[in-house]
Amino acid sequence: MTATLLYLSQPFAQHALIAGALVAVTCGLIGPFVVTRGMAFAVHGTSELAFTGAAAGLIIADNPIGGSLAGALIVAIVIGALGGRERERDSTIGVILAFGLGLGVFLLSYYHGFATAATNILFGNIFGVSNDQLLALVAIGAGVVVVMAVVYRPLLFVSVDPDVATARGVPVRLLDFVFLIVLALTVTAAAQVVGTLLVLSLAITPAAAAQRWSPNPLAVSGLSIGFALVASVGGILASLASTTVKPSVFVTSISFGIYVVSRLVGPRVARHRRRGVPDMPVADMVASA
Amino acid sequence: MAVVRLRDAAMRFGARVLFEHLDLDIEPGEFVAVLGPNGAGKTTLLRVLLGLTALSEGTVEINGRAPRRGSHDVGYVPQQSSFDPDLPIRGRDLVRFGLDGHRRGVPFSSASSRARVARAIRSVGAERYADAPIGRLSGGEQQRLRIAQALIGDPQVLLCDEPLLSLDLAQQQGVSELIDARRRAADTAVVFVTHEINPILSYVDRVLYLARGRWAAGAPTEVLTSEGLSELYGTDVDVLNVRGRIIVVGSDESAPTEPGGHAHHHHDHGHDQGGPGGSH
Numbered sequence: 001m002t003a004t005l006l007y008l009s010q011p012f013a014q015h016a017l018i019a020g021a022l023v024a025v026t027c028g029l030i031g032p033f034v035v036t037r038g039m040a041f042a043v044h045g046t047s048e049l050a051f052t053g054a055a056a057g058l059i060i061a062d063n064p065i066g067g068s069l070a071g072a073l074i075v076a077i078v079i080g081a082l083g084g085r086e087r088e089r090d091s092t093i094g095v096i097l098a099f100g101l102g103l104g105v106f107l108l109s110y111y112h113g114f115a116t117a118a119t120n121i122l123f124g125n126i127f128g129v130s131n132d133q134l135l136a137l138v139a140i141g142a143g144v145v146v147v148m149a150v151v152y153r154p155l156l157f158v159s160v161d162p163d164v165a166t167a168r169g170v171p172v173r174l175l176d177f178v179f180l181i182v183l184a185l186t187v188t189a190a191a192q193v194v195g196t197l198l199v200l201s202l203a204i205t206p207a208a209a210a211q212r213w214s215p216n217p218l219a220v221s222g223l224s225i226g227f228a229l230v231a232s233v234g235g236i237l238a239s240l241a242s243t244t245v246k247p248s249v250f251v252t253s254i255s256f257g258i259y260v261v262s263r264l265v266g267p268r269v270a271r272h273r274r275r276g277v278p279d280m281p282v283a284d285m286v287a288s289a
Numbered sequence: 290m291a292v293v294r295l296r297d298a299a300m301r302f303g304a305r306v307l308f309e310h311l312d313l314d315i316e317p318g319e320f321v322a323v324l325g326p327n328g329a330g331k332t333t334l335l336r337v338l339l340g341l342t343a344l345s346e347g348t349v350e351i352n353g354r355a356p357r358r359g360s361h362d363v364g365y366v367p368q369q370s371s372f373d374p375d376l377p378i379r380g381r382d383l384v385r386f387g388l389d390g391h392r393r394g395v396p397f398s399s400a401s402s403r404a405r406v407a408r409a410i411r412s413v414g415a416e417r418y419a420d421a422p423i424g425r426l427s428g429g430e431q432q433r434l435r436i437a438q439a440l441i442g443d444p445q446v447l448l449c450d451e452p453l454l455s456l457d458l459a460q461q462q463g464v465s466e467l468i469d470a471r472r473r474a475a476d477t478a479v480v481f482v483t484h485e486i487n488p489i490l491s492y493v494d495r496v497l498y499l500a501r502g503r504w505a506a507g508a509p510t511e512v513l514t515s516e517g518l519s520e521l522y523g524t525d526v527d528v529l530n531v532r533g534r535i536i537v538v539g540s541d542e543s544a545p546t547e548p549g550g551h552a553h554h555h556h557d558h559g560h561d562q563g564g565p566g567g568s569h
Contacts, residue, residue, distance in 0.1 A: 036376060150393050157390035160378045160423075164438070167339050167365040167448075169358025170391045211377050215422035218396065220377040 028225030031207025124195035212266025364439030387438035429460030
């Protein structure tokens with residue numbers, strides 16, 4: 001415990017905590033939209049390609065963050081340009097993802113210290129965050145929060161009710177595209193904390209857990225951000241205390257724990273069980289008969 | 290003064306004509322059913338009235354102005370959607386979208402927006418389930434909330450696109466009654482696109498029938514006749530009046546698609562038609 005407190009006065013630990021909190025807020029914010037829009041696989045695909053980008057960035061310019069950002073943005077633009085239905089989108093992502101991972105491994109094989117670099121990109125290297133990287137993360141995080149604050153309401157409308165949103169003149173395609181860009185930015189930032197392989201634990205799990213507690217979209221957003229913060233900051237603190245285990249292990253474990261607890265005791269589950277069958281046309285028939 | 294005014298309106302996609310030389314005035318409080326086979330242009334006409342699609346020719350006015358996207362002059366009721374049961378959206382949120390869903394920002398609610406949403410929910414009798422997740426409601430409950438969503442902006446015209454599809458008979462009645470009551474109470478014109486007129490037959494003032502690039506408009510008894518529809522379709526069509534219900538039968542398989550014929554029920558529950566509406 002004293003060791004942990006000692007670490008907290010060190011810049012590397014402070015950087016890690018700030019970066020972790022920022023990433024948690026952005027992931028928690030976009031998470032419910034990812035779940036509602038059925039884009040979990042798009043998140044995974046984008047983060048895998050962020051790995052390829054990071055590997056390329058490392059080789060070409062010794063800049064993995066810039067590379068992963070470029071990789072994620074390219075994927076987002078490709079997914080957006082393809083448009084299409086969910087099933088088509090998912091198979092396309094699968095195709096790009098598989099090729100991208102292979103390409104990333106190929107690129108890294110030209111890098112000295114292959115194993116360390118690959119591990120850092122795939123599983124995160126939050127304690128290695130430099131001043132410049134921290135600034136980049138702050139800029140990305142602030143950008144995501146501002147954009148989401150502007151598009152939150154119409155994006156929610158489009159995500160749950162695309163037909164009526166279209167009829168009401170909401171720019172559906174534009175919002176779809178904006179969300180893909182926001183997703184790419186968030187994934188890039190999150191990959192610095194938990195690594196590209198484990199981004200889902202901050203971008204999906206807290207939102208999925210939050211949904212168990214309330215059907216109110218604003219409450220779900222708030223809970224999702226809260227859960228992500230607990231997992232991210234808690235994971236980093238636990239890693240400082242343990243000194244040998246990587247933070248991503250703790251982040252993903254805490255995140256998963258919150259999800260399991262939410263599923264078991266969340267009120268939505270109880271209500272569903274009590275009612276038995278989810279549909280209840282009987283009441284309506286009585287009302288209008 | 291007419292709230293919807295179409296003058297010499299035409300809609301074409303390449304060589305295919307959906308309708309042309311269409312003149313139609315819809316008065317406040319009038320209930321107009323738009324009928325016709327699939328692909329005849331019913332939904333396209335709605336898109337024109339919503340300001341989403343431009344006419345190929347002619348003019349369209351709503352309240353004396355060209356239709357604008359997102360205008361509160363019109364309300365829109367879609368067919369029932371299949372929402373995921375875990376979707377974190379309550380009926381209340383769905384209704385709220387009708388008020389300001391298109392606007393930027395975060396939907397924190399003010400006292401006045403809360404009151405308007407509550408009033409709209411009360412007007413369709415949905416208080417009991419307005420706070421339940423939308424994906425756990427029955428088709429009829431969902432459609433009531435849809436009507437609240439469409440009416441919250443106090444539109445002069447209510448555009449309905451197959452709102453009764455995949456509802457059971459009792460739900461169809463409840464939803465139709467609600468729409469009828471509203472147009473009487475607030476003088477809201479109703480444009481009701483449907484492939485099945487029988488559930489709304491007693492409310493309909495006029496029918497607009499689109500088929501094979503031609504159209505006919507008038508009271509149901511004038512338009513829905515064997516002679517009239519045979520002329521529209523260009524083939525022999527029989528219109529039967531059975532116990533107050535209208536059945537359209539074509540000799541040509543491809544001709545009329547109502548009643549029931551090509552309804553594509555994309556949702557399984559609430560499918561039990563329970564009555565003659567489902568007979569093919």
